[in-house]
Amino acid sequence: MKTAKREEIILLLKDIGYRPRTFDLEILPQELDYEGEYRPVGKLHLKITVVRTDVGFHMRIGGKGKVRFVCSRCLDEYVEDFSFSDENILRRGGHTGGVSLSDEDVDSVYIEKDEIDLLPLIREVFISNLPVKPVCDPSCKGLCPVCGVKLEDGHSHDPVQPLKLGAFLREAFKEGGKR
Ligand SMILES: [Zn+2]
Ligand SMILES: [Zn+2]
Secondary structure, X not given: OEOOOOOOOXXXXXXXXXXXXXXXXXXXXXXXXXXXXXXXXXXXXXXXXEEEOOOEEEEEEEEXXXXXXXXXXXXXXXXXXXXXXXXXXXXXXXXXXXXXXXXXXXXXXXXXXXXXXXXXXXXXXXXXXXXXXXXXXXXOOOEOOOOOOEOOOOOOOOOOOHHHHHHHHHHHHHHHHHX
């Protein structure tokens, strides 16, 4: 694998045989080059497993790293360990259709040469694994619809009652009268 120029990470497929091979690599957030809402904060660790098949190659991309999310309930930012993985079939030649049933749930990528740039594939797997509605904590209660602060246990608003307000004002005047 050539990793000197990190605008692409080329995997030379001609070296891949029928025995699966696994590559470990690390990429930086800027190399992932993803400008979406949830981004990695630090290196992503990747494990790429490739094996030659009858139609081309089978590739599994697995990765993990810390990602900054925004909670969909309370809107707090939080950083969490994030794992992502997916499988691809790398097919030789153009798109000729006729995908067999066993390939239904595996994406096909068409390759012209016996090499492939891993970065776009890694980016795609990262994005497709991102949660739609991340939560900072499963018990997060979100924001108070009345005052907008993050809801904690015991946070409540009594409905405004004229009687109570009146009592409050009487108290306030009494206090004032003492001074
Ligand atoms: Zn939250
Ligand atoms: Zn409130």
